[in-house]
Amino acid sequence: MPNNLAISPLTNGTTYLNKYVLKEKIGSGSFGEVWLAHDVALSHEFALKILMPSNSIDAKLIEARVGHKFFHNNLVRVHQADVTSDGMVLIAMDYFQKGSITNLANCAHFIPLNLAMKATIDFLRGLEHLHIHNFYHNDIKPQNILLGDQGQAKLSDYGIVGSSVNGEAVAPSAWYKLHAAPEITLGLGIEAKTDVFQAGLTFFRLVVGMGVLESKMCDLGEAGYEGAVASGKLITKADFPDYVPSSVRSIILKSVDPNPTKRYQSALAMRRDLEKLSFSGSWTVDDTGDFVGEDSKYLYKFACQALGAGNSSFDCFKLSKSSGRQTKISKYRKINTSKDVALAMRTQFFRNVVLGNV
Helix, strand or coil: CCCCCCCCCCCCCCEECCCEEEEEEEEEECCEEEEEEEECCCCEEEEEEEECCCCCHHHHHHHHHHHHHCCCCCECCEEEEEECCCCCEEEEECCCCCCEHHHHCCCCCCCCHHHHHHHHHHHHHHHHHHHHCCEECCCCCHHHEEECCCCCEEECCCCCCEECCCCCCECCCCCCHHHCCHHHHCCCCECHHHHHHHHHHHHHHHHHCCCHHHHHHHHHHHHHHHHHHHHCCCCCHHHCCCCCCHHHHHHHHHHCCCCCCCCCCCHHHHHHHHHCCCCCCEEEECCCCCEEEECCCEEEEEEEEEEECCEEEEEEEEEECCCCCEEECHHHCEEEEEHHHHHHHHHHHHHHHHHCCC
């Protein structure tokens, strides 16, 4: 099929194969577009991925075949695939109204720790299922983690999946540069451990910030970024905010170790370490840009004010969820102290809310 074939723009109401009626555009990329579509024959809503015409129809159908192969609570299922007379490939997938997990991000572009951990544990289960059957996802990133109707995270998009006969590494058809493990850029192929690397970077972005790696790529350039990945300097302990506990940092750093033998050897091993962790509280950022902590009983806030001459004050508060009463937490209060002492108190307060030691 020629690549320069004129294709009419996709619009609301466009109908394909006398059954798929496009309702709303919900995504796009170099591949084409994704639309919410109503299947008239089944009276059902699907997310319809529309791949533009090319000479590689069979290659594009691999994505549909992989997505149709599995029934798993943490994998998005492909229900149907068709090819139109003008060469477009249509892939009808589960539609989830909540969209991707990125929709849960606050104005600082991260997700509270408890939600990020649950989502990561969920999509690692889906990844395990793919690996058991010798498939490597190869495109794990926040945008490809969807939220199911019960809030479960589901791994989606099998567009550059790799398939292995015996569980050995295979050459990728393409890769997402921002999440590429060092062995991919060295031409050593993709395998379960390269997916673990991508899972670690995804978890990192969920808890620290969606745009952190893009900023690093922009600052370092592509070659510098690849060098930082290969040397293990892309993510260091200094990249983690105070509200991310050391145990979580260790899991992320192990999952993105540049040496595959030091990385988690499976998605299962990474998930098991995550499931051992439990935290009483977490932090987010509200619409005004202020940090807000939360546990089962209270909401927490703090105020750090510069007083001049290098001094600062630090106060923190808790708001009872049951009574609505706000009180100061005196043991963290510092008045007319040095900036370093005030910042140290803020760090302690961040951590203690998460650990339940307030």
